[in-house]
Amino acid sequence: xxxxxxxxxxxxxxxxxxxxxxxxxxxxxxxxxxxxxxxxxxxxxxxxxxxxxxxxxxxxxxxxxxxxxxxxxxxxxxxxxxxxxxxxxxxxxxxxxxxxxxxxxxxxxxxxxxxxxxxxxxxxxxxxxxxxxxxxxxxxxxxxxxxxxxxxxxxxxxxxxxxxxxxxxxxxxxxxxxxxxxxxxxxxxxxxxxxxxxxxxxxxxxxxxxxxxx
Numbered sequence: 001x002x003x004x005x006x007x008x009x010x011x012x013x014x015x016x017x018x019x020x021x022x023x024x025x026x027x028x029x030x031x032x033x034x035x036x037x038x039x040x041x042x043x044x045x046x047x048x049x050x051x052x053x054x055x056x057x058x059x060x061x062x063x064x065x066x067x068x069x070x071x072x073x074x075x076x077x078x079x080x081x082x083x084x085x086x087x088x089x090x091x092x093x094x095x096x097x098x099x100x101x102x103x104x105x106x107x108x109x110x111x112x113x114x115x116x117x118x119x120x121x122x123x124x125x126x127x128x129x130x131x132x133x134x135x136x137x138x139x140x141x142x143x144x145x146x147x148x149x150x151x152x153x154x155x156x157x158x159x160x161x162x163x164x165x166x167x168x169x170x171x172x173x174x175x176x177x178x179x180x181x182x183x184x185x186x187x188x189x190x191x192x193x194x195x196x197x198x199x200x201x202x203x204x205x206x207x208x209x210x211x212x213x214x
Contacts, residue, residue, distance in 0.1 A: 142175050150180040158187030161196075170199055 149157045149172060161169055161184060173181050173196060185193045 142171055145172055146175045149184070150176060154183035155187045157184045162189050162192050166195070166199065169196055173200060 149160075152160075161172075164172075173185075176184075185196065188196075
């Protein structure tokens with residue numbers, strides 16, 4: 001009984017050992033096959049990359065430039081508004097330029113007018129000075145005549161006044177002292193004295209001849 005059991009154990013061990021040998025043998029064969037395939041793959045020459053063939057059926061003319069097409073989302077109404085705004089802006093620019101040119105002309109005309117006004121003011125001042133000078137000269141002449149007639153005897157002066165031009169007579173009488181003019185008028189012819197008095201009444205107070213007539 002003990003011998004049979006020992007034989008069975010021995011047979012079992014041998015079977016296990018045989019199986020292990022078989023497994024090891026297959027594993028070694030698979031490893032060798034894998035190494036062989038790897039070595040063959042590394043030793044094989046690498047095929048050159050295939051070059052792309054040039055395309056010979058293309059036209060040598062370059063493609064036309066890209067044309068900007070109107071935005072299909074932009075409607076006709078929006079396009080018209082944009083065009084109107086652009087035209088309006090152009091009109092405003094032209095109007096602004098025209099106004100600038102007109103302003104330049106106005107400024108030039110204003111400067112020329114100011115120069116002319118200054119010239120006219122200078123001429124006016126000169127004429128005023130000459131007028132004052134002439135008036136002073138004329139007044140000096142009148143005063144010389146007045147002094148001469150006032151120094152004369154009333155009868156002598158009256159004879160001259162009767163024949164003197166009325167405008168000259170009035171100029172002298174208006175500048176004479178009333179006390180000097182009264183006796184001269186009294187000695188003049190009545191018609192001449194009356195005419196002179198009436199003419200003087202329009203521009204100066206009437207001479208009081210009452211005391212002289214007395």
